[in-house]
Amino acid sequence: MQIGDLSRQSGVNIETIRYYERIGILPKPARQSNGRRSYGPADADRLGFIRHARDLGFDLSSVRVLLALQEQPEASCDDASRIAQDQLEAVESRIARLTKLREELRRMVSECSRGRVAECRVIETLVPPTTGSSGPHAAYDKRPQYLPAMPRQLSRNS
Amino acid sequence: MQIGDLSRQSGVNIETIRYYERIGILPKPARQSNGRRSYGPADADRLGFIRHARDLGFDLSSVRVLLALQEQPEASCDDASRIAQDQLEAVESRIARLTKLREELRRMVSECSRGRVAECRVIETLVPPTTGSSGPHAAYDKRPQYLPAMPRQLSRNS
DNA sequence: CTACAACCTGTAGCGACTACAGGAGCAATA
DNA sequence: TATTGCTCCTGTAGTCGCTACAGGTTGTAG
Numbered sequence: 001m002q003i004g005d006l007s008r009q010s011g012v013n014i015e016t017i018r019y020y021e022r023i024g025i026l027p028k029p030a031r032q033s034n035g036r037r038s039y040g041p042a043d044a045d046r047l048g049f050i051r052h053a054r055d056l057g058f059d060l061s062s063v064r065v066l067l068a069l070q071e072q073p074e075a076s077c078d079d080a081s082r083i084a085q086d087q088l089e090a091v092e093s094r095i096a097r098l099t100k101l102r103e104e105l106r107r108m109v110s111e112c113s114r115g116r117v118a119e120c121r122v123i124e125t126l127v128p129p130t131t132g133s134s135g136p137h138a139a140y141d142k143r144p145q146y147l148p149a150m151p152r153q154l155s156r157n158s
Numbered sequence: 159m160q161i162g163d164l165s166r167q168s169g170v171n172i173e174t175i176r177y178y179e180r181i182g183i184l185p186k187p188a189r190q191s192n193g194r195r196s197y198g199p200a201d202a203d204r205l206g207f208i209r210h211a212r213d214l215g216f217d218l219s220s221v222r223v224l225l226a227l228q229e230q231p232e233a234s235c236d237d238a239s240r241i242a243q244d245q246l247e248a249v250e251s252r253i254a255r256l257t258k259l260r261e262e263l264r265r266m267v268s269e270c271s272r273g274r275v276a277e278c279r280v281i282e283t284l285v286p287p288t289t290g291s292s293g294p295h296a297a298y299d300k301r302p303q304y305l306p307a308m309p310r311q312l313s314r315n316s
Numbered sequence: 317c318t319a320c321a322a323c324c325t326g327t328a329g330c331g332a333c334t335a336c337a338g339g340a341g342c343a344a345t346a
Numbered sequence: 347t348a349t350t351g352c353t354c355c356t357g358t359a360g361t362c363g364c365t366a367c368a369g370g371t372t373g374t375a376g
Contacts, residue, residue, distance in 0.1 A: 004353060014354090015334060023332090034341060036354055048286030056259055056284075060332070070281050077278035081270045084280045088263040095256045098249050101215055105246040112239045120235030122242045123228050126214075128206030162322065172323090173365055181363095192372060194323055218363070 001039045002032070010047045017047065025050060025064060058087055159197045160190070168205045175205065183208065183222060216245055 007014045020026040026046060029037045049070065053063045062083050069080050104125070111121035165172045178184040184204060187195045204225065211221045220241050227238050262283070269279035 002354075013334075016332080018355095019333060034354085036341085045286055049284050052284050052286065054332090056262060057256075066281065066284060069275050069278075070285070073274065073276035075275050076273075077270060077275045077280060078272060080275065080278055080280040081267065081272060084263060084267050084270070088260065088267055091256050091260050091263060095253060095260065098215075098253045098256070101213075102246065102249050102253060104214060105242060105249060109239065109242050109246055112235060112242070114236060114239060115234075116231065117227050117233050117235045117238065118231035120227075120238055122235060122238040123224065126207050126210050126224060127228070128203055128210065160323075171365075174363080176324095177364060192323085194372085212363090 001044070003037050003039070006039045006044060006047065009044055010051055012047055012051055020047070020050065023060070025060060025067070056087065057091060058083070062087065159202070161195050161197070164197045164202060164205065167202055168209055170205055170209055178205070178208065181218070183218060183225070214245065215249060216241070220245065 001009075003014050003017055006012075007017060010017075012020075017026065021028060026043065029039050029043060032038050046067065049067065050063055053066055054060075058066065065083060066080060069075060069077065108122045108125050113119070113121075117123055159167075161172050161175055164170075165175060168175075170178075175184065179186060184201065187197050187201060190196050207225065207228065208221055211224060212218075216224065223241060224238055227233060227235065266280045266283050271277070271279075275281055
């Protein structure tokens, strides 16, 4: 089986498969006489495992650990269980955060009356309430302090 | 106001502020005689706007559009509303996806009896069901086909 | 005078891919 | 046989949104 077949079978991009090989999460496969990669069913299994774990939101370092564990059937599965629990907690906190965002976005959208930007709730919601500077180049006064607020990383990582 | 003050006031990292300037989402500020950046309240407003939008999960290209709109109070706010709606939909689909993940993870975790890896549900759940190859280096037979399954990007982007 | 904090520029790193340039090999068709 | 066109190869750079660091200058307090 060559890389294209494996890609179709697993649903994992060819470039991603080569990337996985490069970072050592997939073993270097045998090569055909023409230099092309040759995969067997064990590789397909491993890749399927990786894909499923990635779909569940595990990052690649967790996947590495899970793969290593999988190959030691006699070891205790405490580590695996711990990783899964951590992942569950991470997913739960993402859901909580996104749910709050959803509410704020719903409010924004539902209150927008589709008129001019000047009275648009979407824009208005985003303008910080602290300074009263109106217009593009106002330079009035300074004001209190922002609070630390929510952690950054949302759209990318969570 | 210099960059450190702006950073404290807005809760945005100094490095991030300079990054925003580099990519042109914040204008190049005036400089003091010693070369240090000098900000006014308009900058603080703009940064506050950006931060809030980022907290709501808008990516920087959307933020750019929203900022541009904000500066044209007479324009129609359809674009802003559209962007917010798209974001709302994206958030809703992320929530839906994460909710499914949560269920699968809960099942994994709750069914793990904390014994050996060999009978660990966490690991077992991840092993693809298609090929029967057991053990690290088995090389049995080939099997049907995976379906396209779920879209990739989860932990990073969604 | 000496610390030390705060700032400066420029560049590289993160995670997990994705894309592309520039080439080789191979099968089917004209 | 030549050509087209697909799949594969390597190596490198780009994506997003930061964050970190090296190596320097400036400003302030003790």
